[in-house]
Amino acid sequence: MKIAIGSDHVGLELKLTIAEFLKELGYEVDDFGPFSAERTDYPKYGKLVAQSVSSGSNDLGILICGTGVGISIAANKVKGIRAVVCSEPYSAKLSREHNNTNILAFGSRVIGSELAKMIVKEWLSASFEGGRHERRVNEIKAIEEQNLEVFEKLAK
Known part of the structure; x- marks a missing residue:
């Protein structure tokens, strides 16, 4: 499975941590940036990741900004995308099982890296019912x- 990932400058460090975690779990990761901590706007990366999922180039996507809200709103503007913001594993799991979400978003100012890993793992292990x-x-x-x-x- 191939997973697209992107963030803004605020989410860069957590994006790198999650990308490495995904690789450890055996997923192929397609990183859409950013690649430096220079200030950038989240809609660009929300759009890039969402388009890659919508087109089928990637199976799923993960997006990170300060809260996860702005970048998920941008992603949800792309046809075929059902992005969800989650700050805990249970909602992430149910979003896949009940809503068939294809992009997970969270905030680097809201959750830490270990909780982010738990959320990602729960989201990826669930499937649409x-x-x-x-x-x-x-x-x-x-x-x-x-x-x-x-x-x-x-x-x-």
């Missing part, structure tokens, strides 16, 4: 595609 959750993910897709007719049928 389908079933009743499939309809809800399809509703999200219909909203994204602005297909209100399909949304209304699904949302009954």
Whole structure:
């Protein structure tokens, strides 16, 4: 499995730690930057990672900024992306099982490296359950595609 990773300058150190952790777990890592601590804007990296996941170049993505919020908002603007911000493992697990998230985000100013590793491991070990959750993910897709007719049928 190939995982895209990116951050802003605030998340750089944690990004490097998580990239190394992913490699230790046996994942291929595609690092989209940044590659220095020079100030940069998170939307650029949110977009790059999200586009790589949306296009299928990478299976999943991980994004890091100060809180995880801004970079996940940027990623969620890319069609086909369901990015989630998590600060603990349980939400990360359920986001995969129930929402089929394909990008995980967290904040380097919110969590430390050991908790980040626990969150990543839990997120990666979970898989989409389908079933009743499939309809809800399809509703999200219909909203994204602005297909209100399909949304209304699904949302009954």
